[in-house]
Amino acid sequence: MTINKLKSGFRYFRETSFKNKSELYCSLVENGQSPHSIVISCSDSRLSPTTMFNTEPGEIFVVRNIANIVPPYASDAGFHGTNAAIEFAVRELSVSNIIVLGHSHCGGVRRICEATAQPTESEFIDTWLSSANYVVKSDLQGRELYKYVEHEMVINSTNNLFTYPWIKARVESRELEVHSLWFDITSGELFSYKIETGWTSI
Numbered sequence: 001m002t003i004n005k006l007k008s009g010f011r012y013f014r015e016t017s018f019k020n021k022s023e024l025y026c027s028l029v030e031n032g033q034s035p036h037s038i039v040i041s042c043s044d045s046r047l048s049p050t051t052m053f054n055t056e057p058g059e060i061f062v063v064r065n066i067a068n069i070v071p072p073y074a075s076d077a078g079f080h081g082t083n084a085a086i087e088f089a090v091r092e093l094s095v096s097n098i099i100v101l102g103h104s105h106c107g108g109v110r111r112i113c114e115a116t117a118q119p120t121e122s123e124f125i126d127t128w129l130s131s132a133n134y135v136v137k138s139d140l141q142g143r144e145l146y147k148y149v150e151h152e153m154v155i156n157s158t159n160n161l162f163t164y165p166w167i168k169a170r171v172e173s174r175e176l177e178v179h180s181l182w183f184d185i186t187s188g189e190l191f192s193y194k195i196e197t198g199w200t201s202i
């Protein structure tokens with residue numbers, strides 16, 4: 001039973017990591033959390049920001065969704081889960097960094113690429129992904145196309161962050177930095193994007 005595996009995993013965690021860091025957990029409860037960064041990553045089961053960045057509890061605030069999308073700013077009454085998490089991290093917790101983390105072999109990106117040729121049906125998935133459909137403008141095919149779109153999705157999400165007025169203001173006043181990263185699950189390499197240099201290995 002899978003749930004039993006999770007239960008025994010939890011018991012192991014409680015007896016080891018949690019016990020060893022009980023003072024840290026108590027301090028985080030007494031003083032509240034004060035993460036230095038928010039990571040916006042894909043929900044993909046093969047990557048874990050806290051594991052990848054080797055962080056302690058309380059260090060990073062994480063929001064995950066399919067294909068690490070940051071929707072454009074919208075001041076309407078919709079149920080904006082990702083937007084709300086970003087606002088909480090930036091305006092309530094005053095994080096210093098926003099990190100958009102994409103990855104290789106992304107199922108969401110693959111779906112975007114394939115949906116342009118063969119529309120699929122879903123209740124929520126394709127509507128969510130449609131905000132990024134425009135990035136599929138390339139003559140590339142297969143894995144090369146997916147990688148290109150994975151990169152563009154990270155850049156698109158990063159650009160969308162600047163449509164949030166309170167993010168733009170904090171970046172301009174140097175209170176906040178924005179970073180674009182892409183993780184290659186196969187090789188274990190992490191790449192960073194900057195306009196001046198393109199994608200470079202970290």
Ligand SMILES: [Zn+2]
Nearest residue numbers: 042044106107
């Ligand atoms: Zn993904």
